[in-house]
Amino acid sequence: MTIIEGLKNEFPLIKADVSLREYSTFRIGGNAKFLLKVSDKKELKRIIEKANNINLPFLVIGGGSNILFSSKGYDGIIIVYKQDKLINSIVNKNNIINVDANIPLSVLISETKLLSGLEWAVGIPGTLAGAINGNAGAFGESISDIIKSVNVLELKKGKLIEKKYNKDDCHFSYRNSVFKNNNNLIILSAEIQMNSGNKEEIEKRIRGNLNKRSLKQPKGFSVGSIFKNGNDFSAGLLIEKAGLKGMKIGDAKISEEHANFIINLGNASSDDVLNLIKIIKKEVKEKFSIDLEEEIKIFN
């Protein structure tokens, strides 16, 4: 029996040789050897157990809005943990919500409009898990502000265990967490602390943030900001001052609207983007003596 036949017996929906372009908002990526979309925690655990047992490399993703896949593809299984409806969620009397982390932030916001805490996140694509992984944020707030705990599946020395990470265990910092550089920590669900608030005021803040975003956010295929800002610099401004706005390699272009965005004009390869990143880092270092650090996850 081939690997795919074996996998198909247990996971009928698994696919082989799947283009990753459709699974990243960058629309860049070669083929994944295997890909499985899972919508619940049980199925997620089952496939990770299986991949682990047969030594198949795996990567769990959500909305793919912060990822650059390699145009050479991925030699393992991509597991897409995403569910478009809020299924498992419990709100307790202290406004703490226990929710599966595969839910898109947009759905979470629309389902919790009677509560305050996520107004800043409107317009950020992707899932709650992706946001926790990279400590996503905007307008001076971030997901770590409202996380109480995260339920994690941890693969350690070949063994899978489920563990609760309290907020302190998550080591959140600016666009970073304990999860960001460890693909063996899989985020299953989270407890988030919302606050009671006035529905009209919450909706007004959401509309205001959406307006601000639509004024400055470039259109086109992207993965958001490529580089982290510093305490005393904006990466976009440095790139702009270095005269790099509009620079193009292949179909990858530094946005004219916001220099911290790279836009795929249609057929950019991962190398096109990586070469632009290399030039940006070199020029910014030479001109301003600042080392820019990538915010996005690069799987090359």
Ligand SMILES: Cc1cc2nc3c(=O)[nH]c(=O)nc-3n(C[C@H](O)[C@H](O)[C@H](O)COP(=O)(O)OP(=O)(O)OC[C@H]3O[C@@H](n4cnc5c(N)ncnc54)[C@H](O)[C@@H]3O)c2cc1C
């Ligand atoms: C137009 C645009 C605007 C954006 N604006 C912002 C912004 O204002 N602020 C901001 O912070 N970001 C922004 N982003 C980036 C991105 O949307 C966020 O980082 C988002 O939270 C990523 O979520 P995702 O589900 O798409 O993650 P993915 O891209 O799927 O994954 C990101 C990382 O998380 C890991 N991951 C995903 N799911 C899990 C899981 N269940 N367990 C463990 N690891 C997991 C992946 O392996 C990967 O390493 C923007 C992106 C775009 C395209």
